[in-house]
């Protein structure tokens with residue numbers, strides 16, 4: 575073999591007899607000379623090791639011209655084993671270095687490390703690319719901002735990106751999400767066999783409640799009339815119609831954008847004929863559903879307490895089940911359950927129900943340190 579330095583497929587290689595390959599490989603690893611973009615190639619008696627800097631390697635004391643050569647070998651690029659978050663960092667680093675720009679640790683801290691995916695749209699956290707250093711850079715170079723957002727979209731394999739903001743602290747749980755790549759925030763997706771539709775720029779979707787959505791969707795509600803007092807876009811209404819087979823769901827909702835989404839979701843699942851949407855404040859609208867329901871769902875946080883009595887009034891004379899969502903401190907869960915049952919018993923008296931009992935306690939998720947989002951299922955007869 576003749577010596578020579580070659581550059582194929584963007585990588586140099588050093589060809590080594592297999593009998594000494596592990597020793598040489600270790601020298602290369604120790605010195606940091608391995609080119610990790612390519613795969614080592616088996617040549618029979620020899621192997622080709624991808625390397626970064628032949629000029630330097632040639633001068634090292636272990637380098638032996640007789641036994642080691644640099645060869646023209648076409649090397650196979652390594653399949654990326656990077657996570658999308660690592661890919662974002664490395665691609666943006668390459669772009670900035672190519673533009674002679676500095677990539678600081680603080681800038682890395684403001685790249686997205688988690689996101690929510692809705693088919694081809696990803697929602698990234700509110701602080702993504704939102705720091706002084708990134709803003710200073712983009713104010714001087716607007717095109718760079720577009721290029722970087724496109725790198726993020728490509729790494730997440732989506733065509734649209736939206737950036738999260740705090741959910742509006744209003745009754746409507748309005749979304750503050752802003753589109754960054756792409757214009758429309760409308761998404762359609764399937765979860766546990768149920769189709770959902772929403773515009774992420776208008777309403778929020780609590781993906782953290784997934785286990786509870788699936789649990790509710792696994793309860794057999796055949797023949798039941800259900801009242802969903804805080805339906806939103808149908809997080810629970812649609813699973814109850816599609817999976818639980820409820821006979822009819824009355825969905826109470828204030829927010830016209832959520833009602834629009836629920837209407838579209840019901841159409842997509844072909845369950846509109848078993849759904850009545852009641853627009854308005856449920857403090858008023860629940861009164862029109864008095865004595866109609868086998869089941870009432872109270873899916874609001876931090877507390878649904880102001881609807882407990884209305885929920886009892888919605889139950890049929892034969893009684894039924896109430897699902898109560900609540901944020902509760904971990905060490906106060908059992909006293910909360912006692913308190914809730916005591917209150918419901920008081921409200922139940924005028925309906926002449928004499929059994930109010932807990933049939934299930936579900937710990938849905940941690941809402942904040944020490945605070946759990948829980949759901950209790952209460953049977954009232």
Ligand SMILES: C[S@@+](CC[C@H](N)C(=O)[O-])C[C@H]1O[C@@H](n2cnc3c(N)ncnc32)[C@H](O)[C@@H]1O
Pocket residue numbers: 745746747779780783803804805806807809810826827828829832854855856857873874875
């Ligand atoms: C948290 S969201 C729905 C959440 C869904 N149940 C979940 O846990 O993912 C609560 C919904 O209740 C609606 N809402 C809040 N107060 C209401 C009221 N007084 N009457 C009717 N709807 C109300 C909001 O507009 C919002 O869509």
